[in-house]
Amino acid sequence: MIEHSLNIRVPYADTDPMGFVHHANYVRYFENGRAELFRAFGLNYKDIEESGIQMPVLSMQVKFLNPAFYDDLLTVKTFIREEPRVRVKFEYETYNQHGLLLNTAEIVLCFMKKETKKACFPPENVRKIISELFQK
Amino acid sequence: MIEHSLNIRVPYADTDPMGFVHHANYVRYFENGRAELFRAFGLNYKDIEESGIQMPVLSMQVKFLNPAFYDDLLTVKTFIREEPRVRVKFEYETYNQHGLLLNTAEIVLCFMKKETKKACFPPENVRKIISELFQK
Amino acid sequence: MIEHSLNIRVPYADTDPMGFVHHANYVRYFENGRAELFRAFGLNYKDIEESGIQMPVLSMQVKFLNPAFYDDLLTVKTFIREEPRVRVKFEYETYNQHGLLLNTAEIVLCFMKKETKKACFPPENVRKIISELFQK
């Protein structure tokens, strides 16, 4: 299993008249979570894209348990529990500064050749790094 | 069943370097879809909120089948297939201008008392309108 | 002078804990305003971009006079008062459903060759349409 934690300070712009973080914004936080997970393990999504591979989102599901508020300091935990092939499933847990679980999520992406827009296996450097992490 | 269609012209700001509508933006389109469904049936989310009831999102799941691009003219179809009680399930289908199905979604909200932040039944005027629609 | 009006229903996601439309969102409304002005006069920003010309924003200034609220029906008036050359200045006035002026803005864009990222004159079809409009 690969795991990473990202801290996010809730910006004013992300909250709504209920005072809550608007639910659409967690989708952006999750994207930041997986970019930073990649970076922490020596991968860079920008490099992947420049090598001709894109990673569109195939599905997402989020369960909201508790709201976040302006200025909360969130911890977005990102997990990869299964070794990725054509698809990668990212799982998420978001906590606030009091350790309260705010939501959980599953987001599935795939590797896709930029030119052909066809799904593909991960590029060799990505596959190798991930494979080593899963063998530990 | 209650059904409503909303047209949305994809703004430049909503698209990403892949040229696709960024997946977080559909969550906002779905919110607009249910606001306009409510309006079409004589309800107004703003009035509901001013009467002391808020409607937080409990869960959402989206399956992405095809991307939308800048300037596409989308049709967001919003459905309520089950008579709402404390919870309301909105189902969605998004199509582009060629009739291609882009994604499907289910988003569950609940009615909540603003003061107590406790889940509650819909206010009487909302319940009555919805109930009549489901008896047709 | 070229002028165009666009109606925008304020989405919940665009409002903040003050109940106001968050100021960053007007920047997106203005972008929609100029896209629809272009369309109304037979131009399409998507076509311009596909012809190899992009239009980055060089500067913007906005004066906020009154707030907009959730569910307000805004009218974004977009004006081009000077015949565009390499640069195009869009001027804006936003009104709410009561005719109250909410803000004014000036946003300057330029035409830029996608390949070279150098500023350039508008493509011939754009130049011709605009020129005819200014000669009326």
Add this chain to the structure above:
Amino acid sequence: MIEHSLNIRVPYADTDPMGFVHHANYVRYFENGRAELFRAFGLNYKDIEESGIQMPVLSMQVKFLNPAFYDDLLTVKTFIREEPRVRVKFEYETYNQHGLLLNTAEIVLCFMKKETKKACFPPENVRKIISELFQK
């Protein structure tokens, strides 16, 4: 003069089909910049708001010199050069990881009583902290 620097890693969601950070997003970065400036000097915008004072934006102007790209590590420098009274002018300079100046901005906010929506002087604790900073 009060000065503060905030680092922002550009998220994928904030970039557009040109590959550039969409210009509306800088407005959100600037908001984060002033929140963190406040925090660095012992003030907290959330506390200010909870004490019954809000800070709406009166005007903004931004000059864009160079674009930012996905995954760039930006430095948003926020300055207060004049001692605030009813109004506070925040000035900004955004740099990328190569030290290139990307844009400059001026954003003017005011202090406003939440109840009456009338402009007002800053609350005493805010006034005192700022005043001491300007006397140094």
